[in-house]
Amino acid sequence: MLERDLGRGILFTDQYQLTMAQLYHRMGLHERQARFDHFFRSYPAYNGHQAGYCVNAGLGWLLDWMSRSRFTEREIALLRGQTGRGGEPVFDEGFLGWLLENGSFDGIRMRSVPEGRVVHPGEPLNTVQGPLAMAQILETALLNQLNFQTLIATKTARIRQSCRGGLLLEFGARRAHDLGANAGARAAVIGGADFSSNVGISHMIGLDPKGTHAHSMVQAFMALGEGEIGAFRAYADVYPDDCLLLVDTVDTLESGVPNAIRVFEELRRRGHEPVGIRLDSGDLAYLSIRAAGMLDDAGFGDAKIVLSNQLDEMVIWQIHTQIREEAPDSGVDPDELIGRLVYGVGTRLITSRGDSALDGIYKLVAVQDDGGEWIPAIKLSETPEKVVNPGDKGLWRLYDERDRATADLVGVADERPDAEQTLHLHHPVKQNVLRTLDRDDLSAVEPLLAESKRAGSPQGEPGFLDPSLDDVRSRRDADLARLNSGVRRLVNPHRYHVSLTRRLWDLKQELIRSAGSGGPGG
């Protein structure tokens, strides 16, 4: 087998990107400047529950990949060996020579929405400009990384919402899609996880990995005749200041919690306070109420209760609801109990259970003619929703008087909607749906796209290439706070408005009219 890293470099692309690039080379179009837009078409819908927002993620790793990925002799040798149906080589030496010399993303310029920002369907998250061949080859890796990380950041933001302030830990490595475990853990942190159990990625992004022990440790001690209590005592001895015990290996309420309390009392006598317990099976709401009562009675009212086992935003919501209904009957204060809960979320976060892909796309929007003039490109398709907005884009967010985001506005790059007194917001598809806003009724008009990579440089711009996690998290928290609560809610959210400026609307209509004449031979 060839080395595994081969699949992670510039050949992490689809074959048709290369066959098209060669065709452009043959036609002399390969270095023609072209523009592509990256956007997604719809929010993820988790078993029918469509999200009301997404959290943008993945760009930092994409820029890093672009700076490290280029064609070398190794890749060229493999392409040289590919043959077509008739046995002849697929790629000619002229093209391969050009690739070896020019096959990098140095010539690409990008403008991007920063990671951590709230984003919506139909708006350009990245605009890419560069030589047609390399801008085309970029497509697969760009979509792969941005689709997945935005998917996971979005799912995690929803889970964090339902945690209502409780610590959220990402536990999904064992069920993740191969190394998607790492990109997914990074995206989870962008979306709202406080920590991850995944050791390598935690070190890479500068967080402490989290975790204590599994059932297997208790089983091993039981098999060796030491029992659950022996396992707990051993754990407390080795980690006296970080003692968190998994209590459901034998029987949570009859064995696990009583044994944990005995060990916590022994710890306290030696001058250490326990961290808490973890519940990983059964009726988590019921068990947490009962366990909280037992811990309270024993004087461990501050001990945390970590919940895990197939959690997601709906399950956590249900647990809170059940606790509010049932805890008072057991003499447990529901708010205090919810305030001591911690959430370990694995499978359903790291695979975005219910909707495991974001439908991001990367579309050619303009290409230069041989005089250097930009010609908008358009794909006519069955549904008007799918007609791509043409030309070089700008994107702005409009905030109302309460500083809430009220709409995003897609326009032409050189427009200045912030300088206009009256803003016309066109529905992206429907002819007569138009909203007019007076600039005085808005607290701000904020541009969302900024240059993330300059043409001529292999590296992305600082702040985009390797953004600090603190910055990304601050952007996320600020954006979520400025969403209307109706847009943010988990079920049946309000639809956030993404509109077109009048100039972009007019340009789109003009193109649809002129392209409509392009039949056979047209």
Next chain:
Amino acid sequence: MLERDLGRGILFTDQYQLTMAQLYHRMGLHERQARFDHFFRSYPAYNGHQAGYCVNAGLGWLLDWMSRSRFTEREIALLRGQTGRGGEPVFDEGFLGWLLENGSFDGIRMRSVPEGRVVHPGEPLNTVQGPLAMAQILETALLNQLNFQTLIATKTARIRQSCRGGLLLEFGARRAHDLGANAGARAAVIGGADFSSNVGISHMIGLDPKGTHAHSMVQAFMALGEGEIGAFRAYADVYPDDCLLLVDTVDTLESGVPNAIRVFEELRRRGHEPVGIRLDSGDLAYLSIRAAGMLDDAGFGDAKIVLSNQLDEMVIWQIHTQIREEAPDSGVDPDELIGRLVYGVGTRLITSRGDSALDGIYKLVAVQDDGGEWIPAIKLSETPEKVVNPGDKGLWRLYDERDRATADLVGVADERPDAEQTLHLHHPVKQNVLRTLDRDDLSAVEPLLAESKRAGSPQGEPGFLDPSLDDVRSRRDADLARLNSGVRRLVNPHRYHVSLTRRLWDLKQELIRSAGSGGPGG
């Protein structure tokens, strides 16, 4: 940011594996021999449609990862920097020194079901034996790789079933979970994809990557005034023997197919036969019927019709059904049309849409006491289904007189069910459900587990470490052919029987009884 490869090596594990390993080190248990079983609990259920079988995959890459992954100074330095709640180091120098010296998987022995075999819930797919600390640290990476690749191989096998002999191409890189694109493409080929569009992984596994062109190429030519026909002509010029044209950029029936036929006629006059067309939007059944009729009328009855756009096993089944109903009205033979279809399947294959995770687990089943005696381990849990079968396992497949697989039998490693005249098959959970088979009524009793890695060697055994794709595919085809069609069907499959031998059943009952006494302090 630290180098990305850090997250792919030995630190691709969960923190609790390391905290447990240190605890074992502190207690002098870290080199105690332990046994773990890997199995999954249930078939994937795609939006409620539960599969009737799985296809085993991932082992070759896992063994490769194990041979390359070990603790070095770099990892130790990172662990040394981790601190607990009180600010003290999490890991002590004694443990870190042991890890640096012994932190590899060389001491692990594995017995495994080969890749490509059909497998079922509750049966040991891998048994692992080795030093307790390192066998524990292996868990995360083992589950990650085997869960995901088996998930994708299984989904792909279903899709292949519904393709009914048509070529199946994996197109999912852009929607895959980061580098899960590569592992997923490999698993897809194990499960039933003929080729992948992913260039790097195709070269790694020795297949030709497949792909032709995208809408963007047609759009570029249209923007430059050459029209769709100009794009098609350019493509035919560059790839005269591999000419496959995407016909839905403008209008499939009014523009795309007529333009393709013009170009095919030009090609033929120059002595080349076209490959065919691709449809990527709209009503694929209707369009393929109409396109087939037009191609037939023009004398291109052999031209392939490639379908893509959100395909999966159900969508393809529906397309076939619609073609059978509607094609005759258009004078098109349904069987001939279905016989010329090719399927490009992306998102729904590579993310296993509908059920994006397999619930594989890795459970401690036995540990040696200080006299070297094996002690079975057991986890008592709320549901009897979850009680893990104890001890060192064997696994056999029983074939009936028609050479169909009739049941799998889990037993104790040193049993020889093939040598017994009467086989007692116990339901794994229900006390009184028992099936008895006479050896004379069986055509074969086949052991499924074989040694895949020896203790003392970093490398897996030949045939397991880097199996030939041809071997894996042959195993898959043979196993699928020997399944009853009721087990194989896509909706409401028969439940395949996985039973226990009498000896394993008795051992399990004995352990449940004895462990039931393990309360507080027990």
